[in-house]
Amino acid sequence: MPPSPTPxxxxxxxxxxxxxxxxxxxxxxxxELFADDAVVTLPGARFSGPDAPGEFLAFLAPRYEWAEKEFDRWLESGDEVVSIGTLSGVDRAGDAFEGVRYVDVYEVVDGRITRLDIWNDLAVEGVV
Incomplete structure (x- = not known):
């Protein structure tokens, strides 16, 4: 087993x-960045436990070919970090999308993500 990354x-x-x-x-x-008991929620899904990061990635895979975030602002308070901005990319049907609003809320304890809550307008934009 490889060593854990430095926090x-x-x-x-x-x-x-x-x-x-x-x-x-x-x-x-x-x-490697998530705690073993992490919880990830996003529109249409909730994952928890040591498999949450992999299940999260598997859930995203059929939705879009690629996506990138344009950051508007960060909000930080103790263990919580909020990222607000927009997404752009290409869905699995090959259709481009842009300007999709998102808000990600992270809880990070002892150098590991313990909770990730994602809100975005992908469904509103027709990216499902």
């Missing part, structure tokens, strides 16, 4: 590392 210095640093990994070939390594 990042702040909750926001953990969240930014999560975003970086989601945007490149390290996407499959995001589980």
């Amino acid at each position: 990042l210095s702040t909750p926001r640093a953990v969240v930014e590392e999560f975003f970086d990994r989601m945007a490149d070939e390290r996407r499959d390594t995001i589980a």
Whole structure:
């Protein structure tokens, strides 16, 4: 088993590392950033426990070919980090989308994501 990564210095640093990994070939390594009892909720799904990060990725896979976030602002308070902005990308049917609003709320304890709540307007935009 590989050694655990060194905990990042702040909750926001953990969240930014999560975003970086989601945007490149390290996407499959995001589980390293989550606590074993993490909970992930997003429109249409809820995952919990050690398999939550993998189940989250599997849920996203059929929805879109790729997506990227444009950050508007960050809000930070203790263990909570909120990211607000818009999504753009291409859905699995090959249709482009942009300007989809999102709000992600993270709880980070002891350098690990314990809760991730995602809200976005993908369904409103027809990306299901």
